[in-house]
Every structure is written in C-alpha cells, then in structure tokens.
Amino acid sequence: MASVRRGEPDRGRSGRSVVSDDVKSSDVRVRQRVDVDLSRRRMFLVRTLAVVLAAVLVGRLAWVQGVWGPSLSALAQEQRERVYVTPAKRGQIVDRNGAELAFTMQARSLTVSPIRLRDEIKTRHEQMPDRYDDVPTTLKTMSEEIPKMVKNSGAPGADATRVDSKEILDALKSDSYYTVLVRNVDPDIAAEVAARFPGVAADRQDIRQYPNGAIAENIVGKTSIDGVGQFGLEAASDAQLAGIDGRKVEEVSTNDQAIPGTLRDQNPAVDGAQIELTIDLDLQTYVQQQVQQAKVNSGAEQASAVVLDAKTGEVLAMANSDTVDPMGDIQRQLERGKSFDNSAITSPFEPGSVAKIITASAAIENNLTTPDEVLQVPGSIDMAGVTVRDAWVHGVMPYTTTGVFGKSSNVGTLMLAQRVGEDRFADMLKKFGIGQLTGVELPSESAGLLPDREQWSGGTFANLPIGQGMSLTLLQMAGVYQAIANDGERVTPRIIKRVTNADGTVDRLPQPERTRVVSEDTARTVRNMFRSVAQSDPTGVQQGTGPQAAVEGYQISGKTGTAQQVDPACQCYSNSKYWITFAGIAPADDPRYVVAIMLDAPQRGVHGEGGQSAAPLFHDIASWLLTRDNVPLSRSNEQDLVLQAQ
Numbered sequence: 001m002a003s004v005r006r007g008e009p010d011r012g013r014s015g016r017s018v019v020s021d022d023v024k025s026s027d028v029r030v031r032q033r034v035d036v037d038l039s040r041r042r043m044f045l046v047r048t049l050a051v052v053l054a055a056v057l058v059g060r061l062a063w064v065q066g067v068w069g070p071s072l073s074a075l076a077q078e079q080r081e082r083v084y085v086t087p088a089k090r091g092q093i094v095d096r097n098g099a100e101l102a103f104t105m106q107a108r109s110l111t112v113s114p115i116r117l118r119d120e121i122k123t124r125h126e127q128m129p130d131r132y133d134d135v136p137t138t139l140k141t142m143s144e145e146i147p148k149m150v151k152n153s154g155a156p157g158a159d160a161t162r163v164d165s166k167e168i169l170d171a172l173k174s175d176s177y178y179t180v181l182v183r184n185v186d187p188d189i190a191a192e193v194a195a196r197f198p199g200v201a202a203d204r205q206d207i208r209q210y211p212n213g214a215i216a217e218n219i220v221g222k223t224s225i226d227g228v229g230q231f232g233l234e235a236a237s238d239a240q241l242a243g244i245d246g247r248k249v250e251e252v253s254t255n256d257q258a259i260p261g262t263l264r265d266q267n268p269a270v271d272g273a274q275i276e277l278t279i280d281l282d283l284q285t286y287v288q289q290q291v292q293q294a295k296v297n298s299g300a301e302q303a304s305a306v307v308l309d310a311k312t313g314e315v316l317a318m319a320n321s322d323t324v325d326p327m328g329d330i331q332r333q334l335e336r337g338k339s340f341d342n343s344a345i346t347s348p349f350e351p352g353s354v355a356k357i358i359t360a361s362a363a364i365e366n367n368l369t370t371p372d373e374v375l376q377v378p379g380s381i382d383m384a385g386v387t388v389r390d391a392w393v394h395g396v397m398p399y400t401t402t403g404v405f406g407k408s409s410n411v412g413t414l415m416l417a418q419r420v421g422e423d424r425f426a427d428m429l430k431k432f433g434i435g436q437l438t439g440v441e442l443p444s445e446s447a448g449l450l451p452d453r454e455q456w457s458g459g460t461f462a463n464l465p466i467g468q469g470m471s472l473t474l475l476q477m478a479g480v481y482q483a484i485a486n487d488g489e490r491v492t493p494r495i496i497k498r499v500t501n502a503d504g505t506v507d508r509l510p511q512p513e514r515t516r517v518v519s520e521d522t523a524r525t526v527r528n529m530f531r532s533v534a535q536s537d538p539t540g541v542q543q544g545t546g547p548q549a550a551v552e553g554y555q556i557s558g559k560t561g562t563a564q565q566v567d568p569a570c571q572c573y574s575n576s577k578y579w580i581t582f583a584g585i586a587p588a589d590d591p592r593y594v595v596a597i598m599l600d601a602p603q604r605g606v607h608g609e610g611g612q613s614a615a616p617l618f619h620d621i622a623s624w625l626l627t628r629d630n631v632p633l634s635r636s637n638e639q640d641l642v643l644q645a646q
Contacts, residue, residue: 082252088243090206090227091272093220093234095281096497101220102234103209104227108190108202110146110181114174117199142197143169149193150185208234214325216284218342219277219318219442219495222326231340233275233495236443240499243272271502278314278497283307286624288319294617295321299603300580304344305621306478310591313482313491313512315440318344318475345440348448348471349598352563353408353545354581355467355477357484357530359417360405362428364529365522368419371402371529374645377412384458388414388466391562403643406532406544408560410466417465425465426453431517432480432490434470439492439513448472467563478596481558481583483515484530485591488523490515530557531588532641534615542643546615549584551623555634558584560615565601577601582614586622587634595621 093102118139124132133141147163163182171179183205185193190202208223221232229238246269251262287305295303300321307317324330324338341347363369377399380389390409397409404412417425429435435450449471451460463469472480475493483490492512499507518526534550534557537543546560561581564573580599585591597614604610606617625631 082250082258084248084250086246086248086269087204087206088245088269089271090208090223091241091243091502092274093241094274094276095216095279095284096277097280098276099281100211101216101277101281103211104206105209106187107183107205107207108185108187109183109205110150110185110190110193111201111203112172112179112181112199113177114172114179115177117172120199139169139172142172142200146181146193146197146200149196150182150189210326212281212285213327214323214338215288216279216281216318217326218320218323218340218344219279222324222340231443232342233277233442236441237275237496241272241275243502244270246270273502273507274500275496276498276500278309278316278495279318280316282628283625284317284319287317287621288323290617290620291319292321294599294606294614297604297608298599298606298612300599300601302343302347302600303602304474304598305617306344306474306596307621307625308478308482308493308594308596310482310485310585310594311491313479313486313493314497315475315493315495316593318342318495320344342442342444344474345438345442345445346473348446348473348476349579349581349600350468350470350563350565351472351477351581352467352561352579353410354559354561354583355470355472355480356405356408356413356465357480357526357559357583358428358432358434359413359420359425359465360401360529361432361484361518361522361526362420362425363401363416364525365428365518366420366424369401369416371400371525372642373401374398375401375404375412375415377404377409377415379411381411381414383414383418383462386459386462388462398645400642400645402529402532402641405529405559406535406641406643408533408545413466414462417461420465422453422456422461425461426456428517429464429470431515432483433476433515434472434480438473438475438479440475440494441496445475446473448476467561474596474598477581477583477598478594481585481594481596483517484523484527484557485585485594486523487520488516488518490517527557527585527588527591529641530559530585531555531638532643533558533560534584535641535643537640541646542640544643546582546613546618548613549582549615549618549622551586551619551626553633554586554622554626554631555588555638556584556586556622557588558582558615558618560613562612578612580612580614582618584618584622586626587631589634589638590632592629592631593622593625595625597621 090104092100094100118135121135121138125134143165146168147165150163168181171181184207194200194202206227208227210217210220219232221234222230223234224230229235229241234241246267248266249264251259253259287307291303291305303321305317305319306315308314309316320343322338324333324340377397379394380387388410390411399407399409399412401416404416429450435448437445437447451469460469479490479493491514494512496509499509501507533544533546535542535544536547536550546558549558550556563579563581565577565579566572567574578601580602581597583596586593586595595618597617599606599614602612605613
C-alpha cells in the first residue's frame with residue numbers, strides 16, 4: 001500500500017492534484033459573495049448619481065425660474081411690447097407778482113446711430129451711385145452743413161452756438177449705436193436737419209431757462225443737464241416741480257412693427273406745479289445789486305442782505321454777493337469765485353452788538369430796568385475772571401438804559417445781563433430761535449451755534465449778551481428783529497407763497513409757526529429804545545452808533561454790530577478781521593420791513609468811505625423800499641431820546 005505524504009494533495013494517475021468537492025464549493029461561495037458586494041456598490045453609485053443629478057436639475061430649474069425667470073420674462077415682454085414715455089414739463093418758479101424766475105422751454109437734440117447710418121449710406125450708394133454719395137463724402141457734407149444750419153438757433157449758452165464740424169465728423173465715424181451730435185437746437189431747425197439728413201433724429205430736450213441771470217439764483221438754484229434739481233429751490237422742491245411722466249404701451253410684431261389696435265395702459269403726463277415765491281423780483285434785483293456794490297466798495301470778502309415782511313415773516317429779498325449766473329459759463333464763474341451757495345442761510349457768523357437787542361428784551365420783559373434808568377457805567381467789567389471793555393476808553397459814564405444800547409456799551413449791556421441771570425437769558429435765546437433752524441423751505445440751512453446751557457461757564461455769559469460766543473445765520477438775525485417789529489411774536493420765515501398744480505388746484509401750505517417771545521409792551525418799548533442807534537446829535541452826546549441808517553421823514557429802529565473773527569493761526573479772536581452787521585426796522589412806529597445786513601471782513605465802508613459800518617447800506621435799501629411803496633411818513637411829534645444823562 002503506497003504511503004501518502006501529509007500536507008500534499010493526492011495526485012491521480014495523471015500526476016495532477018485532486019481538489020476535494022468541499023474546497024471547490026467554498027471557492028464558489030466566496031466568488032458569489034464578491035459578486036454580490038460589487039453589485040450592491042454599483043447600485044449605490046447609480047442611486048447616488050441619480051440623486052445628485054436630480055438635485056442639480058431641481059436647483060437649475062429653481063435658478064431659472066427664480067433668478068433668470070423675471071429677466072427672461074421681461075425680455076420676452078420687451079420683444080412684443082413697446083413703451084412710450086411722454087416727459088412731464090417742469091413747473092415754473094415765479095415771484096410774488098408772477099414774474100418768471102425759472103421756466104422750461106422745449107428744444108431738440110440731434111442724435112444718430114453712426115454704425116447704422118454708415119450702413120444705410122453705403123447701401124444707398126451701392127444701389128444708386130449716381131444719386132447718392134459714398135460714406136466719406138456724405139459724412140463730410142453732414143459735418144459741414146449741420147453747424148451752419150443750427151448756428152445761433154439754440155438757447156443762450158447752448159451747445160448749438162458752439163458746434164464744431166470736426167467733433168461732429170468724429171462722432172459720425174465712431175463705433176457707436178447712439179450719440180448726440182448737437183444739444184439745445186430749436187425744434188424747427190432740428191426738424192429741417194432731420195428731414196435733410198435721413199438717419200438723424202430730433203429728440204425732445206427740455207431746457208431750463210433763468211431769464212434774470214444771477215438775480216435770485218441763490219434762492220432758485222439750478223437743474224442738471226438731465227433736468228433734475230441741483231441747487232436751491234430747484235433741488236428742495238424737485239418732486240413738485242418735476243411732475244410725473246406719461247406712459248403708454250403698444251404691441252409690436254417680431255420685426256418690431258407696431259400692431260394696430262394694441263395701444264393700452266395710456267397714462268398722460270402730469271406737468272410739474274408752479275411755485276410762487278414770496279420774494280419781490282424788483283426788490284431782489286435792487287438789493288442784490290447794492291450788496292454786490294457794497295462788497296466791491298468795502299473790500300469785503302462777502303456781503304449779504306435779507307429783507308423780511310415785518311408782520312408775516314415772508315422773505316421779500318435774500319441776496320448774496322458773487323452769485324453764479326446759470327445762463328453763463330459756469331466753470332469760468334466758479335474759477336472767479338462765484339458760488340451757488342446761499343450764505344444767508346448756510347454760513348453762520350458771530351453777530352456782535354446787533355444781538356444786544358436780545359439782552360435789552362430780557363431786561364425789559366422781566367421789569368429789571370426802564371428805558372430812562374441811569375446806569376453808572378465804568379470803562380470795563382469783570383465777569384468770572386473775564387474782563388470786558390467798551391470799544392472806546394472812558395471813565396464812569398451816566399448812560400441811560402436806552403443809551404447803553406444806543407452807544408453800544410458792552411459794559412452797560414453786561415451790567416443789565418447780570419440782573420437777568422443766566423437761566424432767564426438762556427430762555428430768551430431759545431424763544432428768539434437762536435441755535436435752531438428757521439424752517440425756511442430751502443436746502444442746506446444751518447442752525448448756527450449756541451452752547452448748551454449745561455456747558456456755560458462764567459466766560460460764556462461774559463460773551464453771549466454782547467453777541468460773541470454764538471453764531472447766527474443772516475436769516476436768523478433778521479428773525480430776531482422781526483419778532484420785535486411784530487409786537488413780540490416771531491413768525492417762521494417763509495419763501496414759498498403758493499403752489500399751483502397743473503390742473504389749477506392750489507396746495508394748502510402749512511401755516512407758519514408763531515412764537516410769543518416777549519409781550520407787546522416790551523416789544524414796543526425795545527423798538528422805541530433802539531431808535532437811539534440812528535439818532536444824530538451835532539454835539540455827539542445824544543448820538544447813536546448808526547446815524548447813517550436814518551431815513552428822512554421816518555423813524556428807524558436798529559442796531560450796529562462788530563464781531564471779531566477767529567484767527568486760524570492762533571485760534572484766538574483777530575484784531576483786524578471783523579463781521580460788520582446791521583439789522584433794523586422801518587418804520588419803527590408802524591413796522592413794514594426788517595432789513596438785516598452782513599459784511600465779511602470789510603476794509604472800508606459800504607460806499608468806500610472810512611469806517612466799516614453797514615448802516616449806510618441799510619439806509620439805501622430802506623429808503624428805496626419806503627419810497628417805492630409810498631409808505632406814509634412817521635409821526636413827527638416824537639422827542640429825541642436821552643442816551644447820556646447831563
């Protein structure tokens with residue numbers, strides 16, 4: 001019997017190994033399990049891929065519907081709709097008498113699609129070379145003839161007056177589908193150009209006109225080339241002036257042809273409202289001319305004046321020097337120092353002694369003095385470590401309360417302010433509107449500057465009663481005197497008198513706010529006391545600081561002012577640069593007008609004379625007004641006021 005080695009397979013007769021059935025079966029089962037696992041993995045991958053693909057498709061669909069959908073829908077709508085827009089006409093701005101300050105006239109812009117134009121010219125020339133010129137010749141002809149046709153046809157200062165042939169030729173040769181050849185062309189001339197040169201369109205263009213040039217431009221403002229308000233009332237009331245554009249929709253075919261009978265959604269344009277201002281154009285013109293001349297004569301850096309109706313607070317005139325003429329070359333004007341700024345409301349300054357009327361009102365209102373009380377006024381006063389002196393050297397002087405203000409004694413004013421006290425004085429400043437916006441309907445108004453009561457020091461109260469340490473706009477300063485002129489009631493100044501819509505209806509404007517500042521008796525007393533400022537006396541004893549403001553035959557009440565400016569070099573008060581101010585009421589016995597004036601750092605008087613008083617400019621404006629309006633003369637039985645006791 002043959003032996004078999006352990007661990008070796010049994011070999012048959014052929015010498016090949018023999019594997020048992022059990023081993024074979026085991027191998028088959030292993031392979032089956034492997035195949036099953038591979039199948040499961042393939043199914044998992046397929047399912048995962050399907051899920052991912054589905055998610056991508058869903059996300060893509062959501063993106064198309066949510067993000068692209070509206071734009072695609074709009075694009076499709078545009079392909080079958082044409083929207084026509086009819087621009088609304090911008091409303092007029094007029095003065096209180098209906099004189100035009102700003103209006104809109106229609107013009108045309110010559111426009112063209114250079115690429116399409118050249119293609120059309122080329123096609124016509126190829127089809128009929130004997131009748132039509134080639135592209136270069138035609139473009140040259142257009143560039144030469146169009147300037148001739150539009151020359152001097154546009155509005156003043158319009159592009160049409162400065163048309164350049166080379167610029168037009170360059171535009172015609174440009175790779176553009178839209179360009180403007182000439183703006184501001186007369187509609188009739190534009191129609192002639194479009195008829196002569198097919199491919200040139202005459203597009204509507206509204207031109208804003210300012211027939212008075214620089215007069216009242218600081219108030220009216222200006223629009224941009226697109227007709228949007230940029231400055232002044234044009235900006236502040238842009239929504240009312242602009243109106244609402246009209247709109248209509250029409251169906252179009254695939255070749256962009258209108259489909260008859262498909263016009264819909266027709267909304268006519270609503271033109272802008274007409275705004276009537278409170279200003280008087282004749283007065284504005286006179287005041288602005290006088291202000292400009294005063295600036296030149298005095299060597300001031302700037303000059304401004306405001307005229308208010310004493311009873312209503314309406315602004316009758318508001319003038320600044322160096323106002324831009326919107327119909328001229330604006331860039332050149334700006335380079336020469338002209339400005340769109342309305343400094344009468346945007347540029348506060350320290351008022352100086354003109355603000356002493358607030359101290360006087362507080363003292364009289366609280367029964368702390370009388371006009372005839374004699375005060376022994378020294379040459380200086382110490383308040384909380386601050387020494388304040390009068391503008392002239394003197395010993396103890398017997399000034400009446402009236403004389404303290406008529407002669408503009410800082411020391412006497414502070415003596416009365418001490419009686420009033422800080423709290424009552426702070427309350428009076430608030431009632432007069434100091435440190436508050438006036439609310440006039442113009443943009444960029446400044447509230448000025450008034451220190452919070454909690455921040456006052458002894459030095460603060462040594463400055464505020466004499467008009468230093470706070471800043472006012474010229475309109476605010478005028479408002480102080482308007483309150484005294486109106487028997488103690490301050491009325492919010494207004495510049496808009498009426499708004500008339502395109503359909504003829506008139507908007508109901510809010511009533512101006514009224515504030516009781518002082519009693520009627522106090523206002524009349526203070527108004528009479530401040531007649532002393534314009535009083536003359538050959539001896540000088542009973543003479544005020546502003547006799548140049550007097551108008552023969554009329555009582556004038558007012559106050560001069562001189563305030564030191566801050567020197568940026570030392571951050572201290574300058575001894576050479578001042579704000580020179582004057583505010584007054586005419587006539588004092590029956591107030592009609594309030595006039596406020598400011599000169600920034602003048603070197604001479606407003607007429608070129610010595611001194612730096614603004615009183616003569618008040619005289620010029622007040623006398624012109626009183627004469628023009630035939631205001632009755634004042635009562636002649638008023639006695640001279642006593643400024644200094646004998």
